[in-house]
Amino acid sequence: MKGDPTVDRLLRHLHGGDPRALARAITLVEDQQPEAAGLLAGLDQKRIEDVLVLGLTGPPGAGKSTLTGALITALRKQKYRVGIIAIDPSSPISGGALLGDRIRMMEHALDWEVVVRSMATRGRLGGLCASAGAAARIMAASGCRVVILETVGIGQSEMDIVRLADLTALVLAPGFGDDIQAMKAGILEVADLLVVNKADQPGAGKLQLEMATVFTDPKEREERICATVANEGTGVAILLDRIFTLEGEFRSNGQLHARRKRSFQLETLDWAVEIVKADLREKLKTTTFTSTEPRQAAMEMVSRSGECI
C-alpha cells in the first residue's frame, strides 16, 4: 500500500522510464498482487491526463500489428515515447497463450522508447479490461505520449476492451472481416476512424467505397476513412495526422473527458465484481441454503429478496 518501500522504489524507477520497473509493475497488476492498488494510486496523474490511448481493433490478419509497427515508426520520427499493449486470447482449454504480435514490431526491439507488452485475455474479459487499462496508465506514467491497444475485434465482448481507448480505429482489409462489414450500422459505435489496410490488394477500392456509406456527412467521410499499406508505411503519416487532429477535437469538446469517465466506471465495476466474486466464493463454502434453486440461493447469499427482480 502507500508508503510501502518496494512500491515507492518501483514507482520512482518507472517514472524515470526504467524498463524493468515498468515491466514488473505491469506484472503486479496483471497478476492482481496486493501491491497493485498502492502502485496504481501513486502514478503521475499529469502524464496520465496527457496520454492518448489509441485502440486498434479488427479481424485477425487485417494487419493490426503491422500497422502498429508502422505507427511506431511515424511516432518515433516525432520523438514520442510509445507504449503498445497487444492482446490475444488465452486458450480456453489449457489457459495458456501464444503471443506473437511482437514479431511485426521487431524493428523497434532495441529502442527503449518503444515499450511493447503482450497480454493474454486469461479467460476473464472484465479482469482483462482492468489490467489493460492499468497497464496503459503505467506506460503513460513512464512517459509514453501514445499507448496503442491492439485487440482482435470480432465479437461484442472484445469491443468492450475498445471502450478503454480514448479513440479507436477499426482496421479492415479486403477479404478480412466480412462479418464486421456486415454490421455497418454498428461500426460507428465502436470506431472513430476506419482504416482500409492492404490498399495494395484487389478489392481495397471496393471496400473503401462500401465503408464510405457508413458516413452521411461528406466531410466526415473524407476525414474518418484512411487507406494504408501497413507493411510499406503508405498512408500511415496521414492516418497519424488524423489521429492527432481528432484527439485535439476530443480534448476540446469534452468527448475525451466523457470517455475517460465512462472507462473509469467500467473499470471500477470490473474490479468491484472481481472483489465481490472472491468474497462470495469464500462465503459459498460455509453457507447452507434453504433453496435448491441456484437463482434463489444466490438471492439468499447476497441477502436480497427474490421478488425485486
Next chain:
Amino acid sequence: MKYRVLIGKPGLDGHDRGAKFIARALRDAGFEVIYTGIRRTPAEIAAAAVQEDVAAVGLSSMSGAHLRLFPAVVDALAQAGADDIPVLGGGIIPAEDVETMRKAGIREIFTPGTPVDTIIAAFTEACKMQRDRENNEG
C-alpha cells in the same frame, strides 16, 4: 499464477520448427508464451524478455551456432540488467557441448530426443524459482 516465458530463435538460420513446437507445447501446458520469430539478435531477445517480464527465456538453435549464440543471450540479458532471468536452450546440440553451455550460464540444455514433458517440467521449475526469488526480494 500464470508463467510467462519467451521463446526466441537467435541466429541466421530460418528453421523455426523446433522453436514453434516448444512454444505450442508450453502454451498447451498453460504457459503464456511470447514468440519473437526467427533471426533475432541476442540483444533483441534480451530487450523483449525485459519488456515482457518473462520468468524464463527458451532458445532454439538448429544451425550449430549455439556455442556462440546461447552465451551471447546470457550476456545480453546481463547488459539489459536482467542477469537473473534463467535461460534454457535446445535444438541440435551434441551431448559433449552440454557441460560447456551450463558453464556459460545456460540453466538447462535439451539435446535431440529429450521428451517434451521433461522440457515443460524444466520450464516450470525455472519459472517457479524465478518468481519465488522475485517475491522474496519484494
